Amino acid sequence: MTTINKREFLLSEFPELLKNLSPEREGNFGQMTPQHMVEHLIGAIESATVKYKGERENPPTEQQLGMQKFIKSGCVLSHRPSDKTKADLPPLKYATIEEAISLVPKAIQKFYAFRDDNPDYIPYAYYMGEVPFEDVELFHFMHIRYHLWQFGLLTQYP
Numbered sequence: 335m336t337t338i339n340k341r342e343f344l345l346s347e348f349p350e351l352l353k354n355l356s357p358e359r360e361g362n363f364g365q366m367t368p369q370h371m372v373e374h375l376i377g378a379i380e381s382a383t384v385k386y387k388g389e390r391e392n393p394p395t396e397q398q399l400g401m402q403k404f405i406k407s408g409c410v411l412s413h414r415p416s417d418k419t420k421a422d423l424p425p426l427k428y429a430t431i432e433e434a435i436s437l438v439p440k441a442i443q444k445f446y447a448f449r450d451d452n453p454d455y456i457p458y459a460y461y462m463g464e465v466p467f468e469d470v471e472l473f474h475f476m477h478i479r480y481h482l483w484q485f486g487l488l489t490q491y492p
Contacts, residue, residue, distance in 0.1 A: 340475040341446065348478055349439045351487045357431045361484045363413045365420050369431040371481050376434065378477060379441045382470050383448040386458040398463030405462070405469045409476035410492045413484075445474070 355368045366374065391398060428434040449467050457470045465473075476492065483491035 338475075340471050344442050344471075344475060344478065345439070345446070348442065348482070349435070351482055352435045352438060354487055355431065355435065355485060359485055362486060363415075364484060365418055365423060366481075366484075367420075367423070368485060369426055369428070369434055370423050371485060372431060372434040372438065373427055375478055375481060376437055376441045379445050379474060381459070382457065382474065383441075383444045385452070385455060386460075388460070390458050391460075391463060394463040397461060401462040402465060402469075405465060405473055408492065409473050411476060411480040 352372065355372070357368055359368050361368075361371070394402070428437070449471075456464050457467055458464050462469075462473070479488060479491055482488040
């Protein structure tokens with residue numbers, strides 16, 4: 335894979351690619367609608383823009399160690415079929431897909447502003463433990479690319 339500037343991709347290319355996403359587009363796999371996918375990504379990105387307030391696991395749990403190993407391996411996601419149906423999707427938060435898409439640049443900017451404003455903060459999430467910002471960025475980069483590929487907005491993943 336060609337080296338891609340993650341920050342540039344997330345700030346510029348990702349929002350541009352979403353402009354090609356219609357609400358009727360079917361994913362190549364999975365149950366999410368295009369709007370569910372956009373809202374899912376906004377939520378994931380926004381979850382990385384706050385300081386964790388709970389108790390940090392020390393030592394890391396097996397799940398956290400597994401996630402850290404996954405990130406270090408490159409974060410290549412793959413579809414795992416489940417028994418869930420469209421009826422299991424959460425309610426939509428925004429009135430239209432256009433509204434959801436319009437919020438993506440702000441979420442990405444907030445993600446990088448959080449990092450820039452907290453250079454000494456070590457990110458922590460209950461499912462991945464303590465990881466450097468670069469690993470959080472890689473996770474979001476690959477997660478976003480995976481869903482763009484799912485909906486045919488990227489022709490290649492990883």
